[in-house]
Amino acid sequence: MKTIFYPAAERGHVNFGWLDSYHSFSFGNWHHPEKVHFGALRVLNDDVVKGGGGFDTHPHDNMEIVSIPLKGAIAHKDSTGTEGIVYSGDVQIMSAGSGIRHSEYNASHYDPANFLQIWVFPKQQNIRPRHDQRTFDQSQRKDQWQIVVSPDPAEGGVWINQDARMALTKLSAGKDITFTPAFEGNGIYLFVLDGEVEVEGKKLERRDALGLSEIKDVSIHAVSGAELLAIEVPMFA
Structure with a gap:
């Protein structure tokens, strides 16, 4: 990782x-x-x-x-x-x-x-x-991921010309959630819209971000009530 x-x-x-x-x-x-x-x-x-x-x-x-x-x-x-x-x-x-x-x-x-x-x-x-x-019904992202951008129409997001996805969540304090890429080899860019979370031992606060690659999934812990955007994208140099 x-x-x-x-x-x-x-x-x-x-x-x-x-x-x-x-x-x-x-x-x-x-x-x-x-x-x-x-x-x-x-x-x-x-x-x-x-x-x-x-x-x-x-x-x-x-x-x-x-x-x-x-x-x-x-x-x-x-x-x-x-x-x-x-x-x-x-x-x-x-x-x-x-x-x-x-x-x-x-x-x-x-x-x-x-x-x-x-x-x-x-x-x-x-x-x-x-x-x-x-x-999008924002209540549907409460303590779960709501896919808002995806190349797969079945996921319900707007279509993108790339093997990439974007998802939003509103987490309750103390909640744990995992994000798993749909495409092998993709990286994950986690952007904290509000609140504080812990990811792989790293604390992230409002507008901090963490890029992760060579990873199958990532677990996130909400230190406080938090809102996050996950952006999954193909990786290249």
């Missing part, structure tokens, strides 16, 4: 007024040679967008882009003709494929919105751009 600890305090940080963002991996003007990606996981940005603020229309290609609102809602519009609101409890994915343009704005003119922007390298290049969005 190999582990990499990603302390919350060591994330990159930018504040443009309308956007206050923390980067788990190198992004924009922030570059860290040891934090470029974890396997196929390329970006995990923790974005707080001021009321009325947002990202103007911009292009992407050959990337799987997942948006998970934690607070508030994001107004989305893209070149596939999709336009709508992504609320807390929703998960949205864009397969940028051969090329897509989109914009993202805080749906509120007054209250800030906090969302995770996650990029995963695709399995197949230059596919036709696509969009998917789903609303």
